[in-house]
Amino acid sequence: MNKFDAIIIGMGPAGITASIYLKRFGHNVLVIGKDYGALEKADKIENYYALGTKSGKEIVMAGMLQASELGVLVNHDEVISIDYLDSGFLVKTKRMEYEAKTVLIATGKARNTFTKAKAFEGRGVSYCATCDGFFYRKKDISMVGYNEYMLHELEHLLPIVNSVTLYTNGNELEVEVPDTVKVIKEPIEKLYGENRLEGIKTASTDTKVAGCFVALGSANAFTIAKHLGLDLKDNNLAVDEKYMTNIPGIFAAGDVVGGVLQIVKAANDGCQAGYSMNKFIREN
Amino acid sequence: MNKFDAIIIGMGPAGITASIYLKRFGHNVLVIGKDYGALEKADKIENYYALGTKSGKEIVMAGMLQASELGVLVNHDEVISIDYLDSGFLVKTKRMEYEAKTVLIATGKARNTFTKAKAFEGRGVSYCATCDGFFYRKKDISMVGYNEYMLHELEHLLPIVNSVTLYTNGNELEVEVPDTVKVIKEPIEKLYGENRLEGIKTASTDTKVAGCFVALGSANAFTIAKHLGLDLKDNNLAVDEKYMTNIPGIFAAGDVVGGVLQIVKAANDGCQAGYSMNKFIREN
Numbered sequence: 110m111n112k113f114d115a116i117i118i119g120m121g122p123a124g125i126t127a128s129i130y131l132k133r134f135g136h137n138v139l140v141i142g143k144d145y146g147a148l149e150k151a152d153k154i155e156n157y158y159a160l161g162t163k164s165g166k167e168i169v170m171a172g173m174l175q176a177s178e179l180g181v182l183v184n185h186d187e188v189i190s191i192d193y194l195d196s197g198f199l200v201k202t203k204r205m206e207y208e209a210k211t212v213l214i215a216t217g218k219a220r221n222t223f224t225k226a227k228a229f230e231g232r233g234v235s236y237c238a239t240c241d242g243f244f245y246r247k248k249d250i251s252m253v254g255y256n257e258y259m260l261h262e263l264e265h266l267l268p269i270v271n272s273v274t275l276y277t278n279g280n281e282l283e284v285e286v287p288d289t290v291k292v293i294k295e296p297i298e299k300l301y302g303e304n305r306l307e308g309i310k311t312a313s314t315d316t317k318v319a320g321c322f323v324a325l326g327s328a329n330a331f332t333i334a335k336h337l338g339l340d341l342k343d344n345n346l347a348v349d350e351k352y353m354t355n356i357p358g359i360f361a362a363g364d365v366v367g368g369v370l371q372i373v374k375a376a377n378d379g380c381q382a383g384y385s386m387n388k389f390i391r392e393n
Numbered sequence: 394m395n396k397f398d399a400i401i402i403g404m405g406p407a408g409i410t411a412s413i414y415l416k417r418f419g420h421n422v423l424v425i426g427k428d429y430g431a432l433e434k435a436d437k438i439e440n441y442y443a444l445g446t447k448s449g450k451e452i453v454m455a456g457m458l459q460a461s462e463l464g465v466l467v468n469h470d471e472v473i474s475i476d477y478l479d480s481g482f483l484v485k486t487k488r489m490e491y492e493a494k495t496v497l498i499a500t501g502k503a504r505n506t507f508t509k510a511k512a513f514e515g516r517g518v519s520y521c522a523t524c525d526g527f528f529y530r531k532k533d534i535s536m537v538g539y540n541e542y543m544l545h546e547l548e549h550l551l552p553i554v555n556s557v558t559l560y561t562n563g564n565e566l567e568v569e570v571p572d573t574v575k576v577i578k579e580p581i582e583k584l585y586g587e588n589r590l591e592g593i594k595t596a597s598t599d600t601k602v603a604g605c606f607v608a609l610g611s612a613n614a615f616t617i618a619k620h621l622g623l624d625l626k627d628n629n630l631a632v633d634e635k636y637m638t639n640i641p642g643i644f645a646a647g648d649v650v651g652g653v654l655q656i657v658k659a660a661n662d663g664c665q666a667g668y669s670m671n672k673f674i675r676e677n
Binding site: 168172242246265269371373376377379384 | 440455462527549661
């Protein structure tokens with residue numbers, strides 16, 4: 110009872126895709142997720158193959174429904190801990206305890222932001238240049254950041270948009286940016302706009318902008334990972350080419366293992382991890 | 394005129410996804426495809442994330458429409474040759490000539506089959522155990538094949554189905570199969586059934602089967618690749634971690650580079666190749 114071939118933590122593209130493959134390989138699978146993750150904030154996604162244009166929430170819901178219809182259990186709950194058993198793992202949530210032969214960590218990655226940006230999420234504030242840069246082509250936009258990660262996002266935007274104003278929001282700039290980028294180091298006082306973002310104010314500046322890309326680097330809150338003794342690499346969970354962590358039976362996929370933060374990449378991670386977990390379950 | 398940042402050969406998941414990313418990165422992109430590839434034969438796909446259940450043709454059409462709406466040119470045509478220019482490549486089709494800074498080969502992989510199976514494609518005959526095995530759980534099914542590739546497919550089916558009858562169709566069996574598998578070496582005389590496949594006859598046998606998995610190994614018709622001098626690896630196009638072949642500017646993605654023959658994997662290949670081609674175009 111309450112024993113599964115695979116427990117998947119996270120109900121975004123990586124977790125749900127893995128669950129679909131594992132179910133269809135003949136295993137009993139439980140997905141546990143506490144929220145819709147980074148996708149919930151995306152109001153318009155048009156680069157996921159064969160889906161046209163949808164919101165992030167619509168995509169997450171469609172994925173969950175698809176898994177449920179195939180017989181995957183999808184539970185809204187929060188995982189508190191994972192512990193070792195003689196064979197497999199004990200997964201404790203706020204409400205229940207489960208046993209699993211294998212576990213997939215597909216919890217995504219919290220995007221760093223700052224409080225003032227939250228009000229305009231999906232209405233001018235974006236967290237992904239690759240995803241949303243196209244919507245701002247030939248427009249005057251802004252970016253918030255100061256490190257290597259910001260530079261990476263900036264390089265995607267520059268060839269597409271008309272101009273970029275960069276706010277370090279009080280931080281020292283850790284990288285060099287092209288001369289065409291106007292840099293404002295004063296802390297941001299206010300983002301304003303009636304329906305969508307229209308401009309940004311600091312103590313001595315007021316700039317009209319069509320959008321604001323927040324690129325403050327990615328967070329890494331791996332409490333469970335640390336407890337289990339999982340190896341990290343560049344602030345991501347370290348996995349081998351089979352998507353297995355350093356602990357046999359524990360796999361990881363999606364944003365949490367690094368790489369581009371794209372739905373199709375996360376879904377493919379989930380597919381590949383599904384194949385590997387299937388093999389692991391059959392052999393052990 | 395007729396000069397593109399990227400020409401993509403193939404309009405399946407890999408090619409179309411690459412075109413979507415490249416267009417949104419700000420490039421002008423042409424996709425050339427001669428048919429709908431392997432997906433056209435798939436009557437029911439339920440493991441592509443967030444899409445529920447669709448036919449292969451519906452998925453290909455949705456992808457093409459999505460790319461077109463973003464401003465990608467998608468042409469039905471057949472590529473005859475690719476030649477070197479001083480900067481870039483000359484792509485000749487049956488009807489036109491184009492210049493391109495980069496080329497992506499995403500032509501897929503023809504599945505080997507045999508004539509008698511064709512009439513029941515999508516009505517009991519399948520070419521992918523991972524994709525369709527689930528539809529035959531606890532049923533008596535058959536498989537056609539004799540080599541390592543067949544064994545790989547067989548191992549996926551055995552835990553799911555009730556029984557497998559293996560037809561080598563006149564070939565010598567090159568691998569060992571479990572004792573539970575009945576092996577028939579006589580050539581197949583007939584697949585029969587009213588609407589769907591119901592059974593298979595050889596000279597001395599007549600067996601009722603719910604499905605037939607054809608696993609005769611994958612073809613490798615790389616005429617263009619050979620002409621260009623592209624390296625192969627295990628009968629696939631060899632690419633580096635950036636999806637670039639041994640010729641700078643020529644990339645490859647999808648089934649043609651190997652790995653699991655899944656939509657999500659091909660689409661992710663296309664996404665990753667799109668990033669790499671964007672970088673290549675900006676730097677050259």
